[in-house]
Amino acid sequence: MDSQQAITEASEPVTPGDRPPRLGRVPFLDNTVAMLRDPLGFYDRAGAHESDIVGYNVAGTTGYFVCHPDLVERVLVTDADAYEKGQLLQDTLGQFIGEGLFLLEGEEWQRQRTALQPAFYRERIATYGETMTGFADRTAAAWADGQRIDVLPQMQSLTLNILGKTLLDVDIETTAAALEPLLDALRKRLDPRSLSAYVPLWVPTGTNRAVNRSLAAFQSTLDDVIAARKREDASAREARDDVLSLLLSLDEETVDRERLSHQLLTFLVAGHDTTALTLTYAWFLLATNPECQQRLHDELDATLGDSQPTPEDLFELPYLDAVLNEVLRLYPPAFTVFRQPTEPVTLGGYELSPDAQLTLPQWLVHRDERWYDAPDAFRPKRWDDDLEAALPDYAYYPFGGGPRHCIGMRFARMEAKLALATIAQQYAVEAVTEPPLSLAMQITLSPTEPIEVRLRER
Numbered sequence: 058m059d060s061q062q063a064i065t066e067a068s069e070p071v072t073p074g075d076r077p078p079r080l081g082r083v084p085f086l087d088n089t090v091a092m093l094r095d096p097l098g099f100y101d102r103a104g105a106h107e108s109d110i111v112g113y114n115v116a117g118t119t120g121y122f123v124c125h126p127d128l129v130e131r132v133l134v135t136d137a138d139a140y141e142k143g144q145l146l147q148d149t150l151g152q153f154i155g156e157g158l159f160l161l162e163g164e165e166w167q168r169q170r171t172a173l174q175p176a177f178y179r180e181r182i183a184t185y186g187e188t189m190t191g192f193a194d195r196t197a198a199a200w201a202d203g204q205r206i207d208v209l210p211q212m213q214s215l216t217l218n219i220l221g222k223t224l225l226d227v228d229i230e231t232t233a234a235a236l237e238p239l240l241d242a243l244r245k246r247l248d249p250r251s252l253s254a255y256v257p258l259w260v261p262t263g264t265n266r267a268v269n270r271s272l273a274a275f276q277s278t279l280d281d282v283i284a285a286r287k288r289e290d291a292s293a294r295e296a297r298d299d300v301l302s303l304l305l306s307l308d309e310e311t312v313d314r315e316r317l318s319h320q321l322l323t324f325l326v327a328g329h330d331t332t333a334l335t336l337t338y339a340w341f342l343l344a345t346n347p348e349c350q351q352r353l354h355d356e357l358d359a360t361l362g363d364s365q366p367t368p369e370d371l372f373e374l375p376y377l378d379a380v381l382n383e384v385l386r387l388y389p390p391a392f393t394v395f396r397q398p399t400e401p402v403t404l405g406g407y408e409l410s411p412d413a414q415l416t417l418p419q420w421l422v423h424r425d426e427r428w429y430d431a432p433d434a435f436r437p438k439r440w441d442d443d444l445e446a447a448l449p450d451y452a453y454y455p456f457g458g459g460p461r462h463c464i465g466m467r468f469a470r471m472e473a474k475l476a477l478a479t480i481a482q483q484y485a486v487e488a489v490t491e492p493p494l495s496l497a498m499q500i501t502l503s504p505t506e507p508i509e510v511r512l513r514e515r
């Protein structure tokens with residue numbers, strides 16, 4: 058089926074006022090139970106539906122899966138002004154990061170985005186290259202031939218170190234000690250399989266208590282960070298252009314501790330777990346596809362030899378680029394984008410009211426056989442053959458799109474490639490954990506069991 062055909066089917070309901078088809082006969086019961094038991098299975102049911110817009114009702118919230126690239130583009134780009142991040146995200150994340158870039162709307166969002174943009178300019182990011190390879194090298198140096206490693210925690214401390222040094226310039230050891238318990242508690246609270254995902258924060262569940270405790274500890278660490286910045290003399294402060302100083306300069310007179318906590322937590326959550334997961338899935342996919350790993354090693358050996366990769370080298374490493382594209386296609390850490398219309402809208406021929414929660418799932422669109430042959434197979438090679446030009450726009454959107462696309466995209470792609478290259482120069486990985494992976498849809502798409510590989514020194 059080509060893209061035009063699919064969109065035509067979705068966009069021509071017979072009568073105006075028609076509602077999209079729904080999942081299940083009694084959606085409230087069926088969908089809520091399905092989401093609690095097996096969120097991924099629930100998403101897959103939506104993907105298997107013949108309609109590109111499918112309604113659902115989970116815990117009383119009316120939502121729609123939007124599964125066609127043209128419709129995704131309409132929501133994120135063409136009609137972006139008619140949508141906001143929405144109630145679902147505000148309810149779950151608002152009290153932690155509501156005043157950070159990810160959730161703000163309107164003028165306040167624009168003000169922050171413009172102020173922070175310089176930290177993400179191409180030339181600026183290129184200067185982070187050495188820090189990225191340096192930390193990756195340090196990670197590999199702590200490993201030994203034959204060792205079996207649990208990959209995710211290793212990659213989390215790598216990406217946290219990189220983020221801390223390049224973008225925040227904070228004492229990351231102290232910050233990490235305060236951050237990890239908070240992130241852990243938040244992951245549990247936001248997991249759709251947990252009771253806490255459906256009750257307010259003041260309800261004293263074990264998870265909620267852990268969130269409140271760790272949030273207080275994180276905020277007091279931030280107080281120390283801010284106090285240390287304030288002690289610096291003006292010229293030292295002005296010379297800085299990390300994200301933290303850009304944020305502090307936005308509210309020079311009144312540094313509001315809660316607001317800063319939201320802003321920093323946004324970057325720590327958005328920029329640390331996502332890239333750590335990308336790297337973790339990359340090692341898993343390379344370990345379980347040895348011929349692809351071999352081809353990557355061949356490319357690295359031929360292009361870099363023993364020298365450390367630089368940002369310029371990345372232009373000469375097309376297979377590495379294809380590996381990253383394919384990892385983000387199969388296991389997009391941001392497995393969906395949420396939106397809610399601010400006014401009645403028409404989408405795919407259906408009229409949707411402003412209370413509709415839209416789910417634009419990369420998890421489904423990236424694995425749709427209308428756009429990808431053998432969609433579940435790890436085939437970096439598919440990106441060689443100009444796939445990107447042939448794909449409809451928004452059949453691939455691991456970093457979202459339109460005005461709210463990921464501000465850290467270039468940073469993340471460079472970091473992931475430099476870390477993969479640096480480590481793969483030194484080690485091959487052998488599969489310990491075998492597919493299929495057991496995954497949870499938390500804030501990000503996360504493994505529920507450790508992903509392990511065995512290291513072989515090269």
Ligand code: HEM
Nearest residue numbers: 158159327328331332335391455456457461463464465469
């Ligand atoms: C592989 C890694 C990453 C993935 C897959 C990813 C994915 C995404 C996606 C899909 C969005 C759009 C969400 C939406 O439209 O609702 C987004 C937004 C955002 N990302 Fe990333 N991201 C990654 C890395 C990073 C990094 C490294 C940073 C910061 C250093 C970052 C910071 C942000 C921020 C602040 C936003 C909100 C931007 C705005 O609304 O203006 N991300 N990310």
